[in-house]
Amino acid sequence: MSKEKSYHHGDLKSALIEAGLAILERDGLKGLGLRAIAAKAGVSHTAPRNHFGSLRGLLTAIGAEGYRRHAAFMREGLSDASTGPDRLQAAMEGYVRFSAAHPALFKLMFSDYYCDFEDAELQEAAAGSYAVLTEVATGLDWDKAAAPDAQHRAEMMLWSFAHGFATLSASGQFGPGAEGANIPTISDVLPTFRYRDR
Amino acid sequence: MSKEKSYHHGDLKSALIEAGLAILERDGLKGLGLRAIAAKAGVSHTAPRNHFGSLRGLLTAIGAEGYRRHAAFMREGLSDASTGPDRLQAAMEGYVRFSAAHPALFKLMFSDYYCDFEDAELQEAAAGSYAVLTEVATGLDWDKAAAPDAQHRAEMMLWSFAHGFATLSASGQFGPGAEGANIPTISDVLPTFRYRDR
DNA sequence: GTTTTCATATTGCCAGTGTAAATATTGTGG
DNA sequence: CCACAATATTTACACTGGCAATATGAAAAC
Numbered sequence: 001m002s003k004e005k006s007y008h009h010g011d012l013k014s015a016l017i018e019a020g021l022a023i024l025e026r027d028g029l030k031g032l033g034l035r036a037i038a039a040k041a042g043v044s045h046t047a048p049r050n051h052f053g054s055l056r057g058l059l060t061a062i063g064a065e066g067y068r069r070h071a072a073f074m075r076e077g078l079s080d081a082s083t084g085p086d087r088l089q090a091a092m093e094g095y096v097r098f099s100a101a102h103p104a105l106f107k108l109m110f111s112d113y114y115c116d117f118e119d120a121e122l123q124e125a126a127a128g129s130y131a132v133l134t135e136v137a138t139g140l141d142w143d144k145a146a147a148p149d150a151q152h153r154a155e156m157m158l159w160s161f162a163h164g165f166a167t168l169s170a171s172g173q174f175g176p177g178a179e180g181a182n183i184p185t186i187s188d189v190l191p192t193f194r195y196r197d198r
Numbered sequence: 199m200s201k202e203k204s205y206h207h208g209d210l211k212s213a214l215i216e217a218g219l220a221i222l223e224r225d226g227l228k229g230l231g232l233r234a235i236a237a238k239a240g241v242s243h244t245a246p247r248n249h250f251g252s253l254r255g256l257l258t259a260i261g262a263e264g265y266r267r268h269a270a271f272m273r274e275g276l277s278d279a280s281t282g283p284d285r286l287q288a289a290m291e292g293y294v295r296f297s298a299a300h301p302a303l304f305k306l307m308f309s310d311y312y313c314d315f316e317d318a319e320l321q322e323a324a325a326g327s328y329a330v331l332t333e334v335a336t337g338l339d340w341d342k343a344a345a346p347d348a349q350h351r352a353e354m355m356l357w358s359f360a361h362g363f364a365t366l367s368a369s370g371q372f373g374p375g376a377e378g379a380n381i382p383t384i385s386d387v388l389p390t391f392r393y394r395d396r
Numbered sequence: 397g398t399t400t401t402c403a404t405a406t407t408g409c410c411a412g413t414g415t416a417a418a419t420a421t422t423g424t425g426g
Numbered sequence: 427c428c429a430c431a432a433t434a435t436t437t438a439c440a441c442t443g444g445c446a447a448t449a450t451g452a453a454a455a456c
Contacts, residue, residue, distance in 0.1 A: 009434080033414085034413075034415090043434070049414095049434095054415075112370075117371075160358075164357065165362070207405080231442070233442075241405070243442095245404080247444080249404090253443065399454100402454095404450080407448075408445105408447085409445085410443105413443100418435100421435090422433075424431080426428080
């Protein structure tokens, strides 16, 4: 263990991201300040400025890491699913499972108040997350006659649905979340969609 | 015109809400500070404290007004729509039209960072907005056999879909919004849903 | 009509925030 | 060994929202 406290941290960049993620889990977005993150990483509050330009830059990097984990959540159940609809369902469940497990990070990721969506790294990470949705959406027999770009529209629909469900449930707007009440999951609602190769 | 500047404002409560809404339109969420709102209303930055307890209280009141306008947007095209599916489509379009016309207010309304969802007035206003969705969802022939509470699940699906589409498009995540590109509207994507009495 | 009362608005202050510039410390290539 | 670049710290600053004490004016009580 290099617990030696040297003037130079060594790998402060990733240490700050990890510190931010930890604070996000414990205290949510309210606790995510520049000074708090820096203190958790054991440095002064101006140290992050060398690696990320500003607080927003640091939060953007945290958001990018969030998108990678988000994609991982969606891919988690994919190996067990064989048919197209099952793969679709697994990805959707992963989408929501992530927002329930890491609500603060989820909000951060999709807020242009915290994240700079012009950032290249963030865009790449977000694209990786979106790619999972496009993967599970291909091969499904949507109503091609309706429009020439039916595939694209289907992706928009799935993304909208998953994101809306995740957002609303993470905000507790579907009811008292902590209760043992049987709130329908996204899979309960998903079959209302129309796809044909089931 | 009572342009006389008296020590007592008279109707500061609603003046502050209007000032906040105006700032929200012009500068977005970043410009929405306690001092900025108070200055626009022509009072000191501690005046709002008498009517709303804190900045959060004021923002919550602004959010409540947002929900009322949101409901009005959804009801806008309802009178011209006769059939069930047409009414559903009109409400969904209103949902998205609001988020496009007032993106900052839309974000404020659905963020528990700014709004206190325990507030009675906000809850009532939000319920009024949700009521429109339940109205247009009733009478549609969902797959009742799938579950006993098919109606509730259908509402969750519609709400999730509309909210997700509105959120993602308002955040510009569906593509470069300013371009003249033909980005599908929510009505383009909506027919992918399955309802039966068309 | 005067006085009391009370809601409302102001001033001055406070701790806390992110940012910036100047300084100190360390590793690295000449 | 030395100059240089990278990295972290210190100090200071403008700004934020919240609070306490004070000032104002309108409406109620006498």
